[in-house]
Amino acid sequence: MTSPYVRRRRLAEELRSLREKQDMTADELSRLIFRSRTTISKLENARCRPDVADVMKILDALGVTGDRWTAILTLAGQAADRGWWDAFGNTMGARQRMYADIESDANTIRGYYQVAVPGILQTPDFTQALVEYDKTEGPLIYRPDRMIEARQRRQQVALRSGGPRCDFILDEFVIRRLAVPPRVMSNQLRHLVETVSTWPHLTVRLLPVEARIEGGLARSTFTIYSFPDPDDPTMAIADTISADVVHTEPVEVTRYAELFERLRDATTSPARSLTLLEEAANELAGLAGS
CATH class of the missing domain: 3.30.870 (Endonuclease; Chain A)
Structure with a gap:
């Protein structure tokens, strides 16, 4: 199986990079998706198993579409997997x-x-x-x-x-x-x-x-x-x-x-x-x- 921990770190880098390219702060993003800044921080630092619904909201708020949207959502699903x-x-x-x-x-x-x-x-x-x-x-x-x-x-x-x-x-x-x-x-x-x-x-x-x-x-x-x-x-x-x-x-x-x-x-x-x-x-x- 793929390692959820490794995929969480990849997802964290992707989300942080996307937000920074939009010149948006974590506070601003949290308000757009109606979640706490702590939620954004945990996702961007790979400190929690991601909620795929939250990742979808973030991608939509950052204007991500098409194949990139699909690839990152797949990554989020793998990052949320559980192992033995x-x-x-x-x-x-x-x-x-x-x-x-x-x-x-x-x-x-x-x-x-x-x-x-x-x-x-x-x-x-x-x-x-x-x-x-x-x-x-x-x-x-x-x-x-x-x-x-x-x-x-x-x-x-x-x-x-x-x-x-x-x-x-x-x-x-x-x-x-x-x-x-x-x-x-x-x-x-x-x-x-x-x-x-x-x-x-x-x-x-x-x-x-x-x-x-x-x-x-x-x-x-x-x-x-x-x-x-x-x-x-x-x-x-x-x-x-x-x-x-x-x-x-x-x-x-x-x-x-x-x-x-x-x-x-x-x-x-x-x-x-x-x-x-x-x-x-x-x-x-x-x-x-x-």
């Missing part, structure tokens, strides 16, 4: 809902991960261990059982036949600086090796601690998504402590793409990376006494 993640609501975590939405239509996913295994490759035990860590930082803003279930659903979607081409870089700190018990990490690393060996469209590379990276270091985990529709812009998302920062501006996306290439140039080969993951899994199994 909507049945979970915020019980799976609002940030994870966004990722599930974007992944549903991505044809390539490239990511650099500083502190944890990518969500779509985590075992339930690994995710549960991270939940226990979250509990030490304050009240949870999701339901653990639903969050873990949703993460496994995301894995099924991403690793399906015909799914997105995934190219992931794991900082060696992910496997050396333990955020979970040794047994859990050992099983997680074995799962990684088995999954990568099974799915040809999935690649995992390790970035060694001693790697020399030209042009500077990554300041956070980030993921880059591209989509089959060329009109859907490539998207780069930086994962920070409190929020995910989404970029679709070409200049910013290019910066992340170039950084990813520099990091990938410094990684070990995919084959060597799997060997190192297997060795680390065996070491951790020894620590766990298993």
Whole structure:
């Protein structure tokens, strides 16, 4: 399916651009369609699922007709669609809902991960261990059982036949600086090796601690998504402590793409990376006494 989140961002850009070309303020437009300025702001900033009737009124007020009217209304309908993640609501975590939405239509996913295994490759035990860590930082803003279930659903979607081409870089700190018990990490690393060996469209590379990276270091985990529709812009998302920062501006996306290439140039080969993951899994199994 097309990603409603991606289409909402496209719709937002279209509506804002149309209004500005008419030299009209958001207040003026809101009065023309008898809606609040907040409604216009939310639509133009992709902060809500669009009401198609409101979009029709906006297009009429801005004098949009013909094929352009039809194309934007189709976009609004796609932006208003619902996916499997909507049945979970915020019980799976609002940030994870966004990722599930974007992944549903991505044809390539490239990511650099500083502190944890990518969500779509985590075992339930690994995710549960991270939940226990979250509990030490304050009240949870999701339901653990639903969050873990949703993460496994995301894995099924991403690793399906015909799914997105995934190219992931794991900082060696992910496997050396333990955020979970040794047994859990050992099983997680074995799962990684088995999954990568099974799915040809999935690649995992390790970035060694001693790697020399030209042009500077990554300041956070980030993921880059591209989509089959060329009109859907490539998207780069930086994962920070409190929020995910989404970029679709070409200049910013290019910066992340170039950084990813520099990091990938410094990684070990995919084959060597799997060997190192297997060795680390065996070491951790020894620590766990298993």
